Amino acid sequence: xxxRLDAIDWRILRELQADARIxxxxxxxxxxxxxxxxxxxxxxxxxxxxxxGYTVLLDEPALGFTLTAFxxxxxxxxxxxxxxxxxxxxxxxxxxxxxxxxxxxxxYMLKCVAxxxxxxxxxxxxxxxxxxNVASVKTxxxxxxxxxxxxxxxxx
Numbered sequence: 001x002x003x004r005l006d007a008i009d010w011r012i013l014r015e016l017q018a019d020a021r022i023x024x025x026x027x028x029x030x031x032x033x034x035x036x037x038x039x040x041x042x043x044x045x046x047x048x049x050x051x052x053g054y055t056v057l058l059d060e061p062a063l064g065f066t067l068t069a070f071x072x073x074x075x076x077x078x079x080x081x082x083x084x085x086x087x088x089x090x091x092x093x094x095x096x097x098x099x100x101x102x103x104x105x106x107x108y109m110l111k112c113v114a115x116x117x118x119x120x121x122x123x124x125x126x127x128x129x130x131x132x133n134v135a136s137v138k139t140x141x142x143x144x145x146x147x148x149x150x151x152x153x154x155x156x
Contacts, residue, residue: 003048014154020054065113072106074136082133095123
């Protein structure tokens with residue numbers, strides 16, 4: 001079911017996407033509401049599932065994770081039970097920060113972080129390629145990040 005959003009809802013989402021730490025009082029001021037109705041709208045957006053959580057963006061290299069890499073994974077079998085088993089394993093790997101099932105040549109793309117190349121290689125060899133049902137793994141090391149824009153494009 002699609003939720004209908006008015007201009008104020010969109011402004012609330014835009015402001016929260018830009019700064020999730022904003023206080024309700026400041027948010028209300030920016031979107032042209034008083035605090036109580038603003039908070040009710042935020043809660044309604046949360047209840048509708050449009051706001052699924054709040055997070056912080058960390059500086060990976062400053063925290064010791066200097067390598068970001070992508071692993072393209074091919075599986076032997078794509079039966080639903082095999083896909084779920086692989087996905088459950090992925091969820092348990094801390095170095096995998098994002099995972100997407102794909103159409104095309106690879107079945108999954110995993111975004112991984114590691115302290116260094118040796119750490120990433122250890123993950124690939126000891127965990128990823130050793131996992132049941134994994135047929136192939138192709139890795140791509142990043143050189144630099146050009147853009148990091150979480151969320152969705154906002155109009156207005």
